Amino acid sequence: MLKRFISILLTVVMVSTLGGGMNIGQNVEVKAATAGITNGATYTIVSAYNGKAITQTDLSTFYANCVVWNTDAMSDLARWTLKETGDYYNITNVVSGKSIKITGKNSGDNMDLNGNDNSNNYRWKLVPITSGTYSGCYYIVSAVKNDNGEEEYAEIISDDDKKDKDGAQVRLWTKAKSVDYEPRQIWRIQKSDAENLSFTEAMADKALEAFKNKYYVKNSTTGYDSLGGGFWGIAEVMEAMLDGYETTGKPIYRDMFQNTYKDFIARNGDYWSNNDFNDDIAWAVLDSVRAYLLFGDQSYLDIAKKNWDFMYKRGTEGRTDGLIRWSHENGRGDGTTSCINGPATVGACYLAIATGDDSYYTKAKSVFDAWRNSSLYVREGDDAGHVWDSAGNNWRSTYNQGTFLGAAIMLYEKYGTQQYYDDACNVMANTVKHLCYNNILKEENTNSGDLSGMRGILMRYMRKFIVDFNKGEYLSFFKDNARVAWMNSNSKGIMQCSWQKKASEDATWDSFAAYNAISLMANMPTYANNLQRDAYSNIEAEDLDYCKGLISENSGGTSGGRSLGGVKNGNYAAYYNIDFGETGASKLTFKYSRSTEKEDANGTLEFRLGSTTGPLIAKASIENTGTWQNWKEVTIDTARITGVQNVYIVFKSDTSHVCNFDYFKFTKATKDDQGYFFLKSDASNQYAMCKNGSSDTTIVATSDNRDECEQFKIIKNDDGTVSFRSLVSGKYICMVSEGAYLTASTSAIYNGEKFVIERYAEDTSKNKQFAIRSIANGKYLCVDPSGDKAVLSTSTTIGGLWETFHMETVNGEWIVPDGTVLADSAYRDAFSKIEAESTDDFNGTINYDTYLGNTNDGEWARYDSVRFTKTAKSIIMNYSVRGKVATGKVSLYLDSLDTTPVGELYLTETAEDSWDTYVEKQFALEKEISAGVHNVYLKFTPDSGKTYVGNIDYFLFSEEAYEEPTTVASTTVAPTTTVAPTTKVVPTTTVDEDAVPAPIGLTYAGNETLPYYFAWQAPTSDIDSYNVYVDGRLAATSNIAAINLTADVFKDGKKDYTISVKSVKNGKESEATSITYSFKDDVTTTVAPTTIVAPTTTVAPTTVAPTTVAPTTVAPTTVTPTTVAPTTEVPTTVAPTTEAPTTMAPTTQSETSTAAIGEGSNAGKVDSEILNCRNDKDLAG
CATH class of the missing domain: 2.60.40.10 (Immunoglobulins)
Known part of the structure; x- marks a missing residue:
């Protein structure tokens, strides 16, 4: 109400002062204004002079100039929150959080954007214009007066060559007097809600289409549509197209790559020995070898191999440091740089994958190790992960950081060496720390030359780091940068190299500068909020991380409106970071369509772990569905899979196309549907398998693989036994005859197919091993130590490793399936000594090597699977108590500390100042323990003033009742307030000279x-x-x-x-x-x-x-x-x-x-x- 009153009063005062109308240039008294302004709301601020809006056009540093920009590509960068601060307003950008301020207080001083320190430098009066041509507009007046005591107004710069252009500076000036001059100080402040847009796939598609429309044109000389000329620059533009195809399957990326590559070969040939720069060759090799891996055309691999081999031989001749020479151009010398060693290492890794020739990995490792151990890389300390450009030049660049990162990732994935993983983590952290401001990349502020295309290289390797290493904490880098790049595009959707700055409308730069933002968007790890996917929700087929050969396309009748199509034999799609949880999955549902020229020809889908040849999760035969639009949903059993995993779907068929694929999801395992497991012998350290698939189902423990021949499903029978069914044969494992082999060859369950799995420990977190006993002959399965390592049912006892097995999930996690029982050897006999230190679990620091000690208040020890074969009425304990610091109570619980104790044992001093005096003492139980199996807890409560209860050597239970012996037969009557009890004391008779006399x-x-x-x-x-x-x-x-x-x-x-x-x-x-x-x-x-x-x-x-x-x-x-x-x-x-x-x-x-x-x-x-x-x-x- 007060604000409203002030606003009305202000209007009355202004109208009175102006005499009912406002003349241009009139000198009016400036007051704080609230008319039409909602505190905390969001507005655009548009010049009445040229229609351009105040816009934050640079997010690369802690401050930015206050400028105006056209509104054709309006975004939140031109939206401002107006917040009252006393009689003034702070004007703050909704994206950056930076506020408009003055850089000085006199006319001509610029305005900029910076962090608000709550000083008057950030405070502005908004003075409404209530009549005339500009009625409804405002003056924006600084809270700080100039040296002459005059008020300073925000205005667009007056320079003729700047005032009408995008990026015109906003500055201070005293109140204008000229009619022509006046509009540069007048602003339309209009409410405009912030979009707060997250970057989406639709935005990426639109940006790609704009890029294609501007840069993908026919080369009249070669006749090919192409994204541009040159050598190494266009090589990187092409590789960004490969990134986009590999991570989305969208054919637009594939088509632009393939035609631009043809243009490249037409201009440069397929053997590049005439190029003196080895790094140029390395960049182009990356295009070639990756194209082979994605599309399968042998010519790509041939070109990649011959050029890498030539470049490596030429570049290492005469060098003894293991690094590669950068250039052979006259006057360049024989020096090396990071920009050659990086792409050469990555290229060698790809060639090893493509050819199966590990000598390329050997060369890659040799170059990388020499590189990371040279002066070109900071290995430790606060600057670890800093890749230098060359000896003596510590320039930290996006492309060198990127290729080092990529090389470290690929070598770690091959060799598993921790050093490579650590290097990758250090480079990633160093890059974000030093090359970003507020998570936005800030380097390479140019749109021409080599520097203009470097950051696109970094994007693919940052993505690979995030996706391959499950580093979701870096996902915000892509989301923030893509959002800013999108907001900084011009009205045609074109972005510049430095996407942290607003792109001009003319966009005079070439594709090498423009592709960087396309690379950023193509390498977006996910559009979801989390990197990890839920295994038990639909995973859309088109939402892939890597693929080969196939395409994603719009499709009717699908769950997400798109599907995978064009799928041929050997194509694959990969989905990373699927979270199966601790329980894991046992079933898989997927949706497909298939229409082929061979009606009775089926296709096959293989779901594999980690790669196209990794352990088999599931395998499904898919039949024709009639038409490509007729979709079918199928559910199949899977191998048990747990944790966060990467799943590859490999498509196979002898027809021209395999299927269209819509989505898939898993079903969580239950006790009755556990999925398939892998049975491993601890003696042979190999998996049990059907010896020769379905043709010879003899069970032998000879495999190192986790595939279909090694998968067995546990069937729980009603009588407490289990049976094993083979995936490859579809039959049950049976003991053929006494002492004979086991085979997976029967279709029904009788005694020969029944087994008991006897686990070795109650606490399966500590021991997951077990033995398997046949019901048919009562003997344990063992692995024949002879050559064939057959699994036989011949052992009468569990003698060692030959009778010991464990189960694994498809991801190699040891797991104890449901349906096992505890082996006799795993029980503790309640009536035999239980060593106190042999705990199954404990709280505190009580467990020592030969006794239980340090028994502080509230600490406890647990002993699992204590078997009581008869009723226990007392307990015997061997203990020592150092009286100076210990005495107290041991409470005895069964199965849970939340129950009532069955006994309380008071341990008294055995020596005043020594722990070495042990006594064995019997204690009565307050509650008898019936026959059965229990987990026994000992909980410790020291007496007041004491630190410990005592040290315990062992304990055991007894079936004998126990009463504390006394020397007094109590016959007294309870005392009253008048008569004390009469106590009869039994006369003492000394027998043992060391006996302590009673009171x-x-x-x-x-x-x-x-x-x-x-x-x-x-x-x-x-x-x-x-x-x-x-x-x-x-x-x-x-x-x-x-x-x-x-x-x-x-x-x-x-x-x-x-x-x-x-x-x-x-x-x-x-x-x-x-x-x-x-x-x-x-x-x-x-x-x-x-x-x-x-x-x-x-x-x-x-x-x-x-x-x-x-x-x-x-x-x-x-x-x-x-x-x-x-x-x-x-x-x-x-x-x-x-x-x-x-x-x-x-x-x-x-x-x-x-x-x-x-x-x-x-x-x-x-x-x-x-x-x-x-x-x-x-x-x-």
Whole structure:
């Protein structure tokens, strides 16, 4: 509303000032304007003078001049977002994000485009003209006034030779006074939504058609239609046509190449020894050898071979560095450059592919290795991937970066050497980093000479890198550059070499400059947003990555309106980066049509992995469909295929044409439809196969291939067995007779066709091997180590590799098919020792070579396939615990940590400061484990203040029930607030001199302040400490003969608990002294005394256990045995009894709280301090 008011007010003020009309040149006060402008909307800004629009015409650097351009080829480069900033506007290009700014503040200073720093240099007033000839137009006024305090207006430059042309500069000038001059400062600002177009295949087709219309003309001398003359330049224009054909199958590329090549040969001959420049010959060889590979005409290969051989021989004579001489022209010397070694290497790789002669690969490798190890290439460091032009000249060019990239890719694909892959990655990264600005290529700013055609060379190798290496992160390079090139085309669709700049309407450059953008578009890796394709969605046949011989064409009745046609025997189409996922595919559906002169003649489609001769995915026989317009959809089984793969479709037939092809897609495998697998013997390291296809189906493990003879499908039978069906024979594998060979020769499944696959491990991520047992004779399949390596059913046991097999997918991934069972040898016997370190999985850092250690809180270990042949009631564990840093709980789970533990094992100290003291101890299970197979988990929980639980050597289960032995038969009644329990202690009898004596006289001695307080007497003076247990779980450790527990140890709430105390000495525990205690919410109201003096016991009771009786209102008193009362001595080092420290228990005490202790007036009494903890330090131990 405020803006609207200001706008109305401004209009009123202007009308009043102008007296109802506006005269040209009138000096009016400039105010910020919003009339007709929507904040944040997109507009075009067109000059009222010449009708040209302000356009960003250069995206190659961080800034660009602000100029006007014709609107015949309007694009988003001429669209601007107007955004309010206070009383002004920022004017920002929708493509580049650059804003219009001033370069100075005085008349004549240019305006340009740059990043907005929010200064006034980027701020503009938009002043509406409300009447007269230019009503509805605007002045654009800088927020910065000139040195004279005057406002500066945006205007088109006044130079007569520039002001009416495309690219006329926009600058600042003070308000115009002349009627003739005025329109150059007036602008039509019109709303125009941004197109935000992505580059499409239709755009590429339109650009190609424009290129053809301008440059593909008849050579009157040779009579051939041609894209131009010359030698190396036209060679590269032709190669871009090969790129386009190979990646799309469109005949327009093929036709322009073939005719231009004929023109080239007519002008230059087919043997180019008269050309002194070896690189020229290398470029033309690339045309020839690639044409042979794509079209199959032998003459192409003959020309390529003889010229490369001549060039290589001439160029390497007299050289010892392995590189090729650049030129033999007089005065050029014998130096080498990157521009010869690059195309020569790539050409040699293609020749090796075309001829099958690997000596060309050897030469290619030799040249490339010498090149990359010379001063012409930066191998490491921040500048790795920089290809120099020549020795001493570090010029980084698009074509040298490109051919080095292509050579590295092709050598890696041949040899698999990591260095070549790394080189390719480094060159790609270096190119994008140094030759691009904002992902847009910025070099070769010329439309004439050698430099004008270099970037087209880079495009084909960048595409090959992205597609062949599945480098989707670079896909944006092509999408961004193609979009910019398209927007910068002129009204006729022609682009210049530097496609980052607007193409002029006259387009005076030749095809060598214009083809670069065509090469860019022809090499577009994909028009989709992602490089990878979904295997389980339709893949349109025309959306190919590589092809040979065939064409893509418009077709009726197809899913995408196009199909592959003209398909002849041996033609192929390749589709890269198809994502099959982890599960993989087992079926394939495709759509085709076929009409041939031989009604009963069928064609064949082979779907292969990685190349035309790669592993066989599927094979289909295709019959006639009647007419070419009658389409048929077919579904077939495939070999199991997983991951991201490249699929080649090879078309075969003895008729003139094979078929038209519309689309294909895969179906994901299921447990019941797993696809075909490849069975490999681990002994022979070769695949099982039908010995001689369908004619001899004897199964032998002798193949190194993954083709139809090696494919077998697993059929799951209802009785838990499996059968194997051969792809090549279509029959089941059968054991012929006892000890005889296996053959794939039967049509039905009986016992002879039934097998059991016994895998070696439950966790198949770690071991995917298995044995195969025949149901017919109960014996395992093995590979005969003799010459024929036949697969026999003769082994009674799994003795080693000869009985060991594994399955592979067509892409070579090891896989365990559904329908296997676990071999007996893979089970762990629950009742035999299980070495703790032999985990199947674990969390943390607990697994050591000979034991399980470093058992931190929450960490766990898993042991798979533990077989319980009977009920387990207890577990035995051998462990060590260094008491200074460890003690705690081991929780025992079955199959999942999300379940309730079946046992909790409390590991107590075995030595104070050593891990070397191991003890074997039995623990009761809280829940019995019935017979069956389980994965066993051990989870570790250290005690409070401890880092670890302990080290574990081994464990095993027992069918025997186990109860923790005690020295006390608990007969006491749970204490109440008035009566403490009476505990009967079994007399001790010393048998083992090393045995640790148990505590004496355990009693509940709690009060209001210390509600869970228990006390006992030390059996001897040299006890190290005491372990206190609640229901068998270690609850606390005390260094004195008393402890106040916390409520949280009584985990199950109100109930009776067994409280046990064990003496600890030299890392060993005594038997337990126990009582039963009833936990309640209420506590005693007795006040604890102030101090405790621990007694030194000299005589232990021998016949009658002491009894304790608690008074009704005070802390309990302890009554000594009737025969021998223990005497106590108070050590001189105890805490003072006259004054309690501030951290001690409450100071109030009962005078009647005493126990018999000695002689005299205090005979038979013990100070109540004995029954209470000394202070907080004692509580902490």
